[in-house]
Structure formats: structure tokens, C-alpha cells
Amino acid sequence: MFLELRIFFANILQAFLNLIYNQKCLVCSCSKTDDLLCKTCSKDIHYLSSFAHRIFDNIPFYSATLYEGSIKKLIHKLKFNHRKKAAIPLAKVLFKYFQSIKEKKDYIIIYPPSYFLKSAQRGYNHMFLIAKEFSKLTNFKVNHKLIKKIKYTKPQYKAKNRHKNIQNSFKINEKELKNINNETILLIDDITTSGATLEEIIRLLKEKNINNIICLTIAKT
Ligand SMILES: [Zn+2]
Numbered sequence: 001m002f003l004e005l006r007i008f009f010a011n012i013l014q015a016f017l018n019l020i021y022n023q024k025c026l027v028c029s030c031s032k033t034d035d036l037l038c039k040t041c042s043k044d045i046h047y048l049s050s051f052a053h054r055i056f057d058n059i060p061f062y063s064a065t066l067y068e069g070s071i072k073k074l075i076h077k078l079k080f081n082h083r084k085k086a087a088i089p090l091a092k093v094l095f096k097y098f099q100s101i102k103e104k105k106d107y108i109i110i111y112p113p114s115y116f117l118k119s120a121q122r123g124y125n126h127m128f129l130i131a132k133e134f135s136k137l138t139n140f141k142v143n144h145k146l147i148k149k150i151k152y153t154k155p156q157y158k159a160k161n162r163h164k165n166i167q168n169s170f171k172i173n174e175k176e177l178k179n180i181n182n183e184t185i186l187l188i189d190d191i192t193t194s195g196a197t198l199e200e201i202i203r204l205l206k207e208k209n210i211n212n213i214i215c216l217t218i219a220k221t
Pocket of ligand 1: 025026027028029030037038039040041042
């Protein structure tokens with residue numbers, strides 16, 4: 001009886017707090033949650049197996065989930081609806097998956113940067129936010145400056161055009177190379193489709209003799 005009463009009051013308190021803070025699920029907007037995702041939307045995230053789904057030039061590519069359901073909506077909210085908070089559950093998904101594949105190494109997190117005008121237009125770089133949250137969870141440092149985007153690339157949905165589209169659009173920031181020692185590069189991204197963006201960055205890193213790299217994306221199409 002006592003326990004039931006406690007649960008009853010805990011529920012009332014939670015409902016009250018939700019009312020004050022207006023905590024709503026980022027995906028379905030329901031109020032039945034004290035977190036950024038409600039239980040139903042969290043359950044909709046299905047993790048992939050902890051094996052590399054492809055290898056490119058000896059570099060393994062891992063993806064936590066498929067680009068569908070809650071994940072698709074979260075990425076969309078972050079990129080197009082200015083819901084910066086969506087970076088938090090997305091980083092958590094990346095972290096949860098990463099724990100299943102992790103080998104004990106020192107890592108430095110990097111991510112494909114946006115073209116500066118693109119970030120200016122959105123007001124933020126969504127991958128910057130995800131990398132920052134992921135860094136808090138892993139305690140790995142992020143290097144925000146190692147890769148620069150020097151050319152605007154239109155989003156391309158046809159896989160065969162992607163590689164051509166992305167060529168020469170990134171550059172290594174030479175000054176930052178001294179900050180990479182024996183760490184393995186953990187190259188993260190939100191979605192991978194053809195892998196062209198990540199492959200281009202790998203190519204540039206290898207040109208600078210950086211060969212210890214793993215790629216990790218939240219979702220793959
Ligand atoms: Zn929900």
C-alpha cells in the first residue's frame with residue numbers, strides 16, 4: 001500500500017514537473033515522458049549488429065541503426081526544424097552502439113564539417129552539436145578544425161553522382177596535424193548513403209599518413 005502511494009505521488013510530481021518544464025517527446029510531442037524521447041519512440045530504435053557493415057581501404061564502417069522511424073525524425077528535427085536538443089538522444093544512440101564495438105584505444109572524434117555559409121544559414125552545424133554531446137559521453141576529445149569544407153556541395157541523392165560531387169570539397173587543416181598523435185580517428189556522421197563523404201575524408205587523412213581510422217554513423221540508408 002505504502003509503495004503504491006509513493007508511486008502515486010511520484011507520478012503526480014512528475015506530471016507537475018512536466019507541466020512546468022513542458023517536457024515533450026522530441027519525436028511524437030507527447031507529454032508522457034521525463035526524457036527527450038518517450039518510451040514508445042525509444043523502443044522504435046533498433047540497433048544493428050556490432051560488425052562493420054563495410055570496409056573501405058582497410059577502414060571499417062559502422063552504423064548504429066537504419067535511417068527510419070524515430071531516428072529519421074530526430075535527424076530531421078535537428079537539421080531542418082532547429083531542434084538543437086535532438087543532438088542529445090542522437091549522441092546517446094551513437095554512444096550505446098559504440099560501446100558494443102569499442103576496442104580499448106585512444107580516440108579523437110572528427111566529423112565532416114559543413115560549408116560555413118550552410119552553417120550560417122542554419123545557425124549551427126548539427127554535427128558539431130552531436131560531436132560535442134558524444135564527446136561528453138565518451139570523454140574523447142573532438143577536433144573541430146582538422147577537416148575544413150572548402151566548397152559548397154548540393155545534396156545529391158543519386159549514389160553514382162556523389163563521389164564526383166564531393167571531390168575537392170574538403171581540405172586538411174595542416175596546423176591541426178600536430179594535435180593528432182597516436183590516437184585513432186573516430187570519424188562520425190549522421191547518415192551514410194554511398195559513403196562518398198567519409199571516403200573522401202579518409203583519402204585526405206591517409207595522404208597525411210593518418211591510417212588509424214574508424215567510421216561510425218548514427219544511421220545508414
Ligand atoms: Zn514519443
